Ligand code: ADP
């Protein structure tokens with residue numbers, strides 16, 4: 001039997017092998033050490049007793065001290081008279097009425113009835129603790145915790161101590177744990193035992209000097225008080241310390257990678273801007289926005305630094321990222337290198353290719369498009385052009401990283417919407433570098449990410465943000481509509497089409513409900529074709545089940561203005577640019593996430609016409625869906641939406657606080673709520689590395705050791721080099 005932190009929890013009093021197995025499965029807790037790092041997600045103050053007359057059903061929890069007046073047993077429906085021989089196995093429900101002199105209240109039990117019936121004798125006083133609920137206009141509590149009321153003579157025997165601050169931790173739980181009798185009280189007991197056995201073996205995990213600098217309490221203090229707070233101040237200090245530690249190590253590991261990279265001299269030196277850049281720049285039909293200029297300067301500085309660029313370019317849809325990509329590619333060209341632009345889908349690659357032609361025209365740089373459907377002869381020619389260097393800029397999909405694609409001297413890779421590219425694919429791109437140094441990398445994403453999240457997800461990348469839309473953009477009016485408004489919507493669509501505009505209609509397509517989703521798309525498309533009959537109106541339908549050729553044909557029909565309406569699923573072709581489209585209709589909008597809705601809306605409002613986004617929903621919506629739709633109608637700012645989205649889906653939820661996409665799962669800190677602590681932790685990590693980039697000094701040995709742990713060996717997809 002292992003001791004200290006490695007002791008298995010089954011050996012703690014009141015746990016045993018069965019519960020231990022369940023705790024392992026449900027909460028991934030195996031040892032005393034794991035248990036100590038399972039933190040309460042909230043606290044309840046068990047010292048405050050509320051009078052029944054003051055209780056409200058919207059209270060998060062309620063504690064009363066009351067005497068049992070009577071109990072009623074119910075079989076399946078009927079009340080059972082309390083005779084001598086109650087058959088408890090036929091009893092489905094028990095109501096126990098209690099009174100504290102200011103009012104009375106019903107306690108309801110569906111389980112453990114026999115036991116409770118014996119315990120809750122009329123005339124006896126208890127402390128009841130639970131969540132009040134309103135039922136038939138009255139308040140009750142279902143399955144409250146029941147403790148003997150402390151006698152006035154001395155302290156409680158098993159009840160909570162009265163008077164003094166008494167915060168009790170509430171731990172994550174699951175249905176299965178509750179059913180197995182692992183109640184809050186059991187968790188608290190286990191934690192007490194774990195502290196008693198394990199705390200002495202827990203080593204401090206932050207160096208003294210950092211604790212001092214940042215005003216952090218020691219780990220022992222923090223662990224003790226996070227589980228059993230002495231008072232509010234101790235609890236706050238403990239939370240701060242534990243959150244700081246978590247965010248500090250996360251940032252330290254990310255920043256360290258960045259330091260290592262920037263210290264290495266492996267990067268292609270691109271000292272000049274070059275002629276191609278200037279030719280393109282001087283021929284631009286519009287001045288660059290301030291944000292575009294700033295970002296290009298940042299990129300330019302990277303490329304001439306002699307270090308490899310690893311930059312994330314973030315910009316809302318329509319912010320003009322393509323322009324930046326083209327100019328960046330031309331810097332590579334101007335220095336005698338090739339550039340590639342990779343897109344996640346064929347349609348997006350085509351679109352990019354088409355879009356950049358007009359900008360490349362004045363430069364005379366040869367470009368080509370390579371995708372899965374490029375013909376063999378074409379492909380051969382492109383391969384040759386890449387190998388002999390006559391093609392300067394290649395745009396394409398995964399086809400670009402096939403083994404038979406050989407570059408003469410690839411100096412820059414621009415990756416659009418990187419989240420769809422895996423590490424494996426990216427490393428294949430690296431191997432194409434034939435100049436001895438890896439190509440510079442610019443990753444572009446239109447998904448606005450809250451700042452704190454970006455810092456963490458891309459902590460080892462440099463981040464540039466285009467936070468300004470080109471001038472002259474008209475706002476998109478967003479309208480929420482339900483089924484009753486459909487006829488009016490059709491009339492509105494006809495008006496818009498009469499003005500020469502085009503319309504998107506998007507249906508959700510979700511894996512789990514794919515079959516039904518296709519059915520509603522097909523039904524929807526059919527209705528549209530009925531209400532908008534050919535040849536007066538032309539409707540194109542595009543979805544994932546079509547053959548590539550068919551898809552492309554339909555898509556082109558819309559993009560080239562031959563179709564008025566495009567009915568499509570959300571997953572495909574979100575990146576298409578059709579400036580003449582002025583209306584985006586999103587069906588079953590309540591089923592989309594905020595960022596998806598925002599992306600879709602970004603498809604309109606690209607031309608000079610006033611544009612609309614109509615969110616069709618059912619009448620019944622969850623509170624969250626309603627909130628999402630309201631937010632969409634209230635703001636067009638992608639970053640604002642992203643912040644809200646994160647707050648809404650934010651962690652701190654009862655079950656599973658995992659935050660999607662994080663390289664390291666956070667136990668106690670929240671990126672949504674602990675932005676200030678994150679900043680402090682990042683500053684501290686940065687200062688440590690500035691002074692000791694390799695963490696070799698004596699006082700940093702603890703940090704070095706911690707970073708060697710498996711969880712910091714980030715293999716995350718968003719990491720580039
Ligand atoms: P993104 O890729 O960021 O969604 P795009 O690069 O497709 O955005 O740009 C959206 C539209 O704005 C394009 O039609 C583009 O030509 C135009 N555009 C880009 N930069 C400017 C600018 N500085 N001034 C005016 N229009 C611009």
Ligand code: MG
Nearest residue numbers: 318321322575
């Ligand atoms: Mg784009």
